[in-house]
Amino acid sequence: MNLLTQRLFIILSIWAVLMLSGLMFSHDAQATQENYQFTTEQQRKDFKRLTKELRCPMCQNQNIADSDAMIAHDMRRKVYQLVSEGNDHDQVIDFMKQRYGDFVYYQPPVNNSTIWLWILPFSVLLIGGWILFKRRPEITPSDTQAEADLLAKADEMLEKDK
Amino acid sequence: MINTRFVVPLVAFTALVFFLYQGLFSDPRQRDSQALAKPMPTFSLPDLMEPSVIYTNDVFTDEVTLLNIWGVWCVTCAVELPYLTELSEQGVRFVGLYYDQDLDPDFGTKTLARVQQEVIETTNQLGNPFLFNIFDVYRDTSLDLGVTGAPETLLIDQQGIIRVHHIGDINPRVWDSKFAPIYNELMAQQSLQQTEN
Numbered sequence: 001m002n003l004l005t006q007r008l009f010i011i012l013s014i015w016a017v018l019m020l021s022g023l024m025f026s027h028d029a030q031a032t033q034e035n036y037q038f039t040t041e042q043q044r045k046d047f048k049r050l051t052k053e054l055r056c057p058m059c060q061n062q063n064i065a066d067s068d069a070m071i072a073h074d075m076r077r078k079v080y081q082l083v084s085e086g087n088d089h090d091q092v093i094d095f096m097k098q099r100y101g102d103f104v105y106y107q108p109p110v111n112n113s114t115i116w117l118w119i120l121p122f123s124v125l126l127i128g129g130w131i132l133f134k135r136r137p138e139i140t141p142s143d144t145q146a147e148a149d150l151l152a153k154a155d156e157m158l159e160k161d162k
Numbered sequence: 163m164i165n166t167r168f169v170v171p172l173v174a175f176t177a178l179v180f181f182l183y184q185g186l187f188s189d190p191r192q193r194d195s196q197a198l199a200k201p202m203p204t205f206s207l208p209d210l211m212e213p214s215v216i217y218t219n220d221v222f223t224d225e226v227t228l229l230n231i232w233g234v235w236c237v238t239c240a241v242e243l244p245y246l247t248e249l250s251e252q253g254v255r256f257v258g259l260y261y262d263q264d265l266d267p268d269f270g271t272k273t274l275a276r277v278q279q280e281v282i283e284t285t286n287q288l289g290n291p292f293l294f295n296i297f298d299v300y301r302d303t304s305l306d307l308g309v310t311g312a313p314e315t316l317l318i319d320q321q322g323i324i325r326v327h328h329i330g331d332i333n334p335r336v337w338d339s340k341f342a343p344i345y346n347e348l349m350a351q352q353s354l355q356q357t358e359n
Contacts (some may be wrong), residue, residue, distance in 0.1 A: 057310045060190060070263055070311050074301050099308040101196050 036080045043083050048081050050092050053107070057100045170257070186222035195327035196308045202229075202322045210295035211278055212261045217296050221257065226348045228341075229316040230292070231259045231304060234280045236312040242331035247289030249337065252304075258295035261304055261312070274275040317341055319348050320355070340347055 039043040050066035056072045064072040064079070075096070082092045096104045108114050202222055209215040223228075230238040230246065250256045251340065262277050281295070298304050307316065312319035312331070325344050 047260070057193075057308075076304055078302075078305055097196075099195060099196055099306060100310075103193050 040083070046089055046092075047080060049081050050083070050089060051076055053093070054079070054096055054104060055104050055106055056103055063106070191329075195329075197316070197324045197327050200324055202316075203303060205296075205302060205303045205306075206279060206307035207296045208299060210258070210281065210297040212272070213299055214298070217294075220308045221296075224320050225255055226239055226320060226345065227255045227257050227318045228353055229257050229259055229318055231261070231298075231307075231309050231314045231316075232312050233261055233263060234277075234284045235263045237251065238331045239313045240284065242313060242333065243284070243288040245333060246291035247338075251334075254291075255293060256291040257343060258313040259298050259303065260295040262300040312316050315341075317348075320352055 026039045036047065038047065048065075052063050054064045054075060056062045056064050056067040056069055056075070058071045059067050062072075064075045078095075081094055082095060087095070093105055102109055108117065110118070202219055204219055206218050222229075227250075233242075246256060260281070262272065285292075287343065296303075296334055307314075307324075308327075313331055315326075315328045315332055317323050319325050325348070326341055328340055330336075332341070
């Protein structure tokens with residue numbers, strides 16, 4: 001291993017460690033000041049998952065676990081209440097959707113207006129592929145002939161220089 | 163014959179520019195209310211000033227009402243209060259759905275007496291359009307209505323159905339364009355019913 005690759009390796013490993021620790025810390029530092037008590041481990045997991053998947057309706061792009069807006073506080077309290085009452089994941093999502101619309105859930109439903117989110121990327125890929133295929137330069141006999149001529153000419157020049 | 167190699171990217175580019183240009187003028191906060199055309203969610207909440215008085219959905223039967231969601235901590239609410247008072251003087255029935263920001267229902271830092279005091283001070287200063295204020299203690303009813311902040315105003319018809327859900331303040335422009343047409347229609351119906359009875 002030469003010096004350059006060794007240095008690169010060290011820099012990369014430091015970067016990787018920093019990234020990983022950053023990820024771990026950002027998860028711990030979520031804005032959940034409230035101390036909710038859960039009777040079962042499943043409820044605690046459901047609460048954590050739900051507050052990550054529900055979007056704060058006041059904020060532009062934050063889930064209710066991260067947001068400190070009052071509406072997010074209230075929604076967390078409601079999620080806690082619903083989970084403690086024995087509602088499962090889908091029931092809580094439905095409850096929130098009935099009040100705040102599809103916007104509140106980070107997984108958009110597939111319907112007439114949102115289907116484009118799935119169609120568009122694939123169609124771009126297909127069209128791009130088609131264009132690439134169409135524009136591939138065709139090798140005609142005259143091309144190969146011209147190439148052969150050029151090669152012959154080059155050989156001739158090399159021969160001359162000797 | 164125009165070269166398609168030139169036209170197709172140009173059309174695609176123009177379409178993209180048009181799409182993005184429109185985005186400049188769209189309001190990312192605007193979203194459809196889920197409460198519209200639905201009955202007022204059932205509630206049972208105390209009066210803000212007289213907590214022994216409990217209000218239920220009955221307060222909305224047989225009368226066209228504007229339910230204003232507000233709080234003294236909300237700056238925009240203070241801006242609209244004088245205009246709402248003006249409207250109430252013209253005979254519009256206003257009911258307040260009051261909620262307090264600093265009064266955490268579980269770890270309250272503010273006393274109810276303090277909240278009442280602040281409300282009295284504010285309404286004395288800026289005008290009081292409200293017949294009474296329903297105190298949404300746990301902010302449950304606000305959540306059921308899909309309220310995201312204050313002020314928000316609902317127009318509720320005689321049957322207790324929500325007909326308009328407005329987010330933000332009410333000013334003459336909003337009143338004329340969003341509320342007045344439906345309000346006037348409902349009031350005409352109401353007076354017709356009253357003469358029939």
